[in-house]
Amino acid sequence: MHSVGRVAASGRDLGDGYTLTLRDLTTVDAVHELVQANLDRLRTAEPWAWAPTSRDDMLRYTEQLLGQYAMDRAVPCVVRSAERVVGVASLAVDPYLGQASLGYWIDADFEGRGIVRRAASVLVGVARERRAARVEIRTGVDNVRSRALAERLGFVHEGTLRSALPLGPRRIDVAVYGLVF
Numbered sequence: 001m002h003s004v005g006r007v008a009a010s011g012r013d014l015g016d017g018y019t020l021t022l023r024d025l026t027t028v029d030a031v032h033e034l035v036q037a038n039l040d041r042l043r044t045a046e047p048w049a050w051a052p053t054s055r056d057d058m059l060r061y062t063e064q065l066l067g068q069y070a071m072d073r074a075v076p077c078v079v080r081s082a083e084r085v086v087g088v089a090s091l092a093v094d095p096y097l098g099q100a101s102l103g104y105w106i107d108a109d110f111e112g113r114g115i116v117r118r119a120a121s122v123l124v125g126v127a128r129e130r131r132a133a134r135v136e137i138r139t140g141v142d143n144v145r146s147r148a149l150a151e152r153l154g155f156v157h158e159g160t161l162r163s164a165l166p167l168g169p170r171r172i173d174v175a176v177y178g179l180v181f
Contacts, residue, residue: 012122014079014115014118014119014122015118016113016115017081017082018079018080018081018086018115018118018119019079019080020077020078020079020080020089020118020119020122020123021077021078021080022069022075022076022077022078023062023065023066023076023077023078023088023090024062024066025059025062025063025066027062027078027085028055028058028059028062029055030078030084030085031058031062031078031085031088032053032054032055032058034085034086034087034088034107035049035053035058036053037107038105038107038108041108042105043167043168044140044143044167045105045139045140045143045146045167046105046167047165047166047167050167050168062076065090068092072093072095072130073092073093073094073095074090074091074092074093075090075091075093075123075126076088076090077089077090077119077123079106079110079115079116079119081110086106086107086109086110086115087104087105087106087107087110087115087116087119088103088104088105088106089102089103089104089116089119089120089122089123090102090103090104090123091103091123091126091127091135093127093130093132095130098131098132098133098134099132099133099134099135099136100127100130100132100134100135100136101135101136101137101138102120102123102124102127102135102136102137103137104116104119104120104146104149111145116149117149117152117153120149120153121153124153124179127181128181132181133180133181134178134179134180134181135155135178135179136176136177136178136179137149137150137153137155137176137177137178138161138165138174138175138176138177139174139175139177140165140167140172140173140174140175141160141172141173141174141175142172143175147175147177150175150177151177153179154179155177155178155179156177156178156179157175157176157177158176158177158178159175159176160173160174160175160176161173161174161176
């Protein structure tokens with residue numbers, strides 16, 4: 001298995017009882033329940049949170065992610081506390097352009113503990129191992145926590161895309177952060 005698989009599939013200890021593991025078919029129910037529990041929060045940042053999502057939708061999406069993973073185009077992970085899924089962190093990889101995009105979110109009860117920072121750091125390391133020239137984080141300009149995380153990880157604010165992200169009935173500006181290796 002390629003290096004991306006070894007990092008994610010075997011799990012990576014994030015400290016304090018948290019691990020980052022590959023998202024797979026066994027995580028479908030847990031991720032679906034986590035999305036439902038955090039739907040109001042997710043709707044402030046994720047366009048997909050506005051569409052109804054059934055368990056079958058989550059299964060199909062997970063299968064799609066695993067297909068992208070098999071083609072070295074994604075590293076879809078979950079963050080676990082013991083056996084409970086408490087968050088999601090993913091790396092979308094474009095091997096042709098030599099760049100990657102990092103995404104993440106965590107259950108409200110687990111915010112502010114540095115868990116997402118540690119998970120994101122692991123995935124930045126995966127991008128570096130894959131010889132990506134850059135990693136990008138895109139987040140709403142008003143998402144103070146995500147912007148601060150990007151900066152703590154060493155990403156540089158490269159600009160703002162106006163009215164770039166649809167969130168229900170409105171569109172928001174998006175801050176683009178980049179990390180160049």
